[in-house]
Amino acid sequence: MSETLSHHLRRTLALGLPLVGSQVAQVLIGLTDTLMLGRYSVAALAAATLATSYFFTLFVLGSGFAVACMPMAAGAIGRDDEVHVRRVARMGLWLSLLTGLVMAPAMTWSEPILLALGQTPGVAADAQAYLRIAGLGMIPALLTAALRSHLSALERTRIVLLATLAGAALNILLNWLLIFGNAGFPEMGLRGAAAASVSVHVLTTLVLAVYVTRGPGMARFELFRNIHRPDWPIFGQIFRLGWPIGLTHLSESGLFAASALMMGWLGTVALAAHGIAIQIAALTFMVHLGLSSAVTVRVGRAWGQGDGVGLRRAALAASILSAVAVVLAVILYLGGGPWIIGLFLDPADPMAPEILILGVHLLVLAALFQLVDAGQVMSLGMLRGIQDTQLPMIYAIVSYWALGIPASYVLGFLFGMGPTGIWLGLVVGLAAATAALLARFLRLTAGGVTSRS
Numbered sequence: 001m002s003e004t005l006s007h008h009l010r011r012t013l014a015l016g017l018p019l020v021g022s023q024v025a026q027v028l029i030g031l032t033d034t035l036m037l038g039r040y041s042v043a044a045l046a047a048a049t050l051a052t053s054y055f056f057t058l059f060v061l062g063s064g065f066a067v068a069c070m071p072m073a074a075g076a077i078g079r080d081d082e083v084h085v086r087r088v089a090r091m092g093l094w095l096s097l098l099t100g101l102v103m104a105p106a107m108t109w110s111e112p113i114l115l116a117l118g119q120t121p122g123v124a125a126d127a128q129a130y131l132r133i134a135g136l137g138m139i140p141a142l143l144t145a146a147l148r149s150h151l152s153a154l155e156r157t158r159i160v161l162l163a164t165l166a167g168a169a170l171n172i173l174l175n176w177l178l179i180f181g182n183a184g185f186p187e188m189g190l191r192g193a194a195a196a197s198v199s200v201h202v203l204t205t206l207v208l209a210v211y212v213t214r215g216p217g218m219a220r221f222e223l224f225r226n227i228h229r230p231d232w233p234i235f236g237q238i239f240r241l242g243w244p245i246g247l248t249h250l251s252e253s254g255l256f257a258a259s260a261l262m263m264g265w266l267g268t269v270a271l272a273a274h275g276i277a278i279q280i281a282a283l284t285f286m287v288h289l290g291l292s293s294a295v296t297v298r299v300g301r302a303w304g305q306g307d308g309v310g311l312r313r314a315a316l317a318a319s320i321l322s323a324v325a326v327v328l329a330v331i332l333y334l335g336g337g338p339w340i341i342g343l344f345l346d347p348a349d350p351m352a353p354e355i356l357i358l359g360v361h362l363l364v365l366a367a368l369f370q371l372v373d374a375g376q377v378m379s380l381g382m383l384r385g386i387q388d389t390q391l392p393m394i395y396a397i398v399s400y401w402a403l404g405i406p407a408s409y410v411l412g413f414l415f416g417m418g419p420t421g422i423w424l425g426l427v428v429g430l431a432a433a434t435a436a437l438l439a440r441f442l443r444l445t446a447g448g449v450t451s452r453s
Helices: 005-040 042-062 064-078 082-108 111-116 121-153 158-178 190-214 232-266 268-305 308-342 352-385 390-414 419-445
Strands: none
Touching: 005 042, 005 121, 005 158, 005 190, 005 268, 005 308, 042 064, 042 082, 042 121, 042 190, 042 232, 042 268, 064 082, 064 121, 064 232, 064 268, 064 352, 082 121, 082 232, 111 121, 121 158, 121 190, 121 268, 158 190, 232 268, 232 352, 232 390, 232 419, 268 308, 268 352, 268 419, 308 352, 308 419, 352 390, 352 419, 390 419
16 A cells, blocks of 8 residues: 555655755855855865866766666665665675776866866866865765665665764864964865865765664675675666766756856856855755655655555655745745855955855846756656666756757857856756656656566
């Protein structure tokens, strides 16, 4: 018998709130960097905005294999197949490690790439200096993503929240010590923020690795048993499911990275204002990203059991919670814009007034695209729950790259709308993706579901 909608709401909240909290804490790490570097210098803030967008673009591409583990493990749990859960987690760690190694050169020699993308020599050089340190955190970041997917599928999300909160606290402390040179530490500025980020990634990985082996009820999965041995059938299955997820993530993050690059063409003030506003928008978006992971697990379990009614109720419950979060975010953006943007700026900086005015304006636009941004990520979470990734990838690429990015360029430069046009282009891409992805999920689940192992 399928669970009621109210039961799904409670289960989704119990699973999703820690995931939301961990996502918010993760973004708080970036917000802390932005806030503290903004107090250090506008030049450091601009370089960090560019460098973190670059790092995140690579990370989301590589994290597709980790994300693929979540619906696979959730479906296995729905079938009561704990051995399959372990096999999926182990090969997810394998693929995450290999992906991190492949990405290392792109961060070590990032300056020529950034110059080719039209960035100024000074900003590109500073961004590479950041990435050469921060890039050391890519492997632990991807391993953390794989462990997080394993724990989320098991609905053990509280430890993920606690580990991320510990990382956020460590980041604040290390930033204070290393960016500004407090308590006798060297003043490293931008490089200090990068070193702090690496430390946070390593700490989070270690905490989750200990928990998956020694946490309550976790020993039975024997996650690291024979981890050196390849499991090629599962490796191949994760690869086939994960690469479209990675490219879907890349197409979306590429939309936002392209907007940062176009802002860079408009100057330091535009890039700094964009960096602040996009960090704030990312903070509220983490609510939907956490709920998207929760709906993947809840839909995945119902799909593993062949419960079509429960699957649709799980999707509806998560959508209701996401809609409530959208309303709250819009109220925040429209009511507190000047105060929020002002937190990131040094009033004595001569560029601060211009950045404040533009940043507040961009937050108004962020309220506009919050709805469609939430819609696309929730639809993707539902589709991943039924292990449908390849056609959604195509929808995303077309929406973001064939519609969103050209719209940002045309509106921002050809129509002379500047930063406003660039952000309106984001709305175009996200709206197209939401419509296509949601329509596909409704079509695929309209006649019931059949689980696939």
